[in-house]
Amino acid sequence: MTGNLLEVRDLRIGFTLDHGTLEAVRGVSFRVPPGGTVALVGESGSGKSVVAQSIMGILPKAARVMGGHILFRDPGNGPDAPPVDIAALPRDGTAMRGIRGGRISIIFQEPMTSLSPLHTIGNQIGEAVELHRGGSAAEIAALTREMLGMVGFPDPARALRTYPFELSGGLRQRAMIAMALVCHPALLIADEPTTALDVTIQAQILKLIRDLQAELGMAVLMITHDLGVVANVAEEVVVMYHGRVMEHGRRADIFHDPRHPYLKALLRAVPRFDMKPGERLVPIRAIEPDATRLTARRVTPPEGADPNRPVLDVRALTKSFTIRKRGFLARADDPAAHRVVAVDGVSFQLRRGECLGLVGESGCGKTTVSKMLMRAIRPDSGGVVYSDGVTDTDVLTLEGDRLKAFRRTMQFIFQDPFSSLDPRMTVLDIVTEPLDIHGIGSPAERKAFAKELMGLVGLDVRHLNRYPHSFSGGQRQRIGIARALALRPEILICDEPVSALDVSIQAQILNLLKDLQRALGLTTLFISHNLAVVDYVADRIAVMCRGRLVEMAPRAALFREPRHPYTQALLRAVPEPNPDRPLDFDHLAGARASDPGAWPAPFTEDDAHLPRLVEVADGHFVRRAPMIRTEGTAA
């Protein structure tokens, strides 16, 4: 074991709280060989990030190492030098500061907040050089520029002078990586480096880390909750749960021969592309929805309804936003330059009882679409027609009481279960508020119905008088679902309902939504950036890019036979939790995947080419130039 770059031995870390000490890490041991890649996997609260912080010596004030060793053998000190015990070093002493950022570096999850907005990229990266290597200002600038070029900045010299807020999320994370690697550390700790990024950017960043690792000969400690990432980058895997190591082994063993029940459960909880039809995810903590009265609540269409009529017909929705300059005397220089088309002619139909998945990267306009359907934003043009099977209603022209009445039919589930519940309302108030607004039932009836809803989402009715803060993220999301169901809607719009949740909870919520949809006969629009999740819940999938629908198809057809280059790039970039099907890092689409001008013919979109949705197979629409002998089946 002497050859290890880093060896963590029986590490214990406690947090001092008002009422005693909480042990967040309880005897963790693992090692990182020189040049190797180790993944530290666990859900939030498992203590994995605390371990990373202790290796960096940047634990929060309330935390302290209560026992164990973190032995770091710096290859730069020569082969026979004794290892340094980081756990015993004073946190802000010279020795620790020399290691921190110089020999061991870290990159964080949030590229948006990890860089100081007041200093240029060049300044912040150069600072690391200055601290650990020294040199003249020109030398530092040269080194920084070289590093920025290595991490893929198109114009490194210019990048030196840019501020973080001028960059996209992907470029910020690249700048962060440049900052971590500019001193050529022996170990890079990547703490959820791609969690906040879109899937195509994630693949690029993973490739970048891998390439630089080979080039600089450093080891990587990857901290993540994403088993797909683990399967693609790690050589060894350490699985943590509640501050302890559950299982530890080589990647193949971990995925093919999991031993510990927790790891087995974790693997079963992740949506995969190769799931058999009808196969269900198994949540780690399964919930038991009270199904007794489910069928009684089923939405029944009125007499003589045409079951083939779409519930919602969305026609050519368009919305552009004007980015306003500050000051009321601002000149309207060039209005076109400050208009952003967020949604551009989006059309689709929601069929009764189906779940349509809407997929796209951040900023593609999928949330704007949902807000327009909910009448939270007024579209510039286009139409939304609701049909109960007999009569049609133009949703966009509804006003006053008719709009209020219509709102009962369509409800929304939000992404963030923490900010979408009022912390000053009890669960009972939250769940019955929609009934209150629409004046449904007496208080006693509402309370009875609230109890029923709690059963529906598998929550204890005794919790009705509690406040949201006493619930976990998954429980809160279930409260949000109960609230959305209170008005017995026909249509449910779910905007990234599981992206803020841990893997195990994710499976629980997905199963719940699936069951409820079937039992209550709901029609669902499921918005997500996660293709595997959409694959699990949706019947049909629509793919959006830059405000336009580029492809729409039944679920199986889309995954079997993606036609549009953007869909293909998206599918290629998803890391699967299966080491036998690794990402093809050499054929990543790169940043141009989402540039409509760079798509090959017949998909190109620019001033000269204006493709439209064309039906290429039964129910399979692709945005492309019209084919010869087309029947004009644009949806």
Next chain:
Amino acid sequence: MIDYIARRLLVMIPTLFIISVLVFVIIQLPPGDYLETLVAELQSQGEAVSQERIAFYRQEYGLGEPIWKQFAVWFWGLLQGNMGYSFEYEMPVADVVGDRIWLTILVSFSTILFIYLVSFPIGVYSAVRQYSLGDYTLTFIGFIGLATPNFLLALILMYLANQWFGISIGGLVDPALRDAPFSLEKLLDILGHLWVPVIVIGTAGTAGMIRRLRANLLDELHKQYVTTARAKGVPPRKLLMKYPLRMALNPFIADIGNLLPEIISGAAIVSVVLSLETTGPMLLGALQSQDMYLAGSFLMALALLTVVGNLLSDLALAALDPRIRLGAEAAR
């Protein structure tokens, strides 16, 4: 950037115009005018009033004219730099204000400097050593400063200085030197007197500023970019100075615009108590006797100072914060 400054300067024109209307209306609100006050006062003292003088004033300043016309005359004068004529002092407002405005500016700027010099290190200390004994002690003293009325503090200081040192600290200049031409001796004398009003006027502002800086800095200290810098190996002191402190400065600078008028108007009562030859007591007197042009010009000067102060603080913010400088579009 030049574009931005030009735009801001343009916006100042309507702002100041609206303020001037408001000022004029408010001054005219009490019944009567200065001449009526004067006549009543003189008659109560049994003196005869020269009808010719009154008629002359009425004619000269159009006091009999409708209010909008009076305003127009005054405003037109202001534009030409003519602040009008003080009835009470019987000389042009500019001459009345003259010296006093410089003393006011001296007191105000010393006070602002005092506030910044004292509150800055204390605020930083309080934030970095949150909940330490020092933090609690300084916070406690700060709250006492915030809660004590300024004039009371002035009285206490005057009493103590008299009692212990046997000196009079009222005024800004020793009576013997009041009419003397400006000299080194006079300057030193002014500086000797200056500390009392500066402390008295500055305490409340200092306490408020400490609280704000502490709160700002505490917010920033736990941000991710601070951790990033720590992970880079930046030494603690340099880290504090370069990253969170710089961010915490923003509200500090944004406050300059508010601080100026607050100090000048808040100092009026203290100036009366300490008999300082600043503009505060004069404004008070002018408002009482309805010496409308004197009061009006004063208030306009205050308004101008506020508007300019705000512009300066905005420019300083833009210089310090690239997010403001480079536009809000990118700052998402």
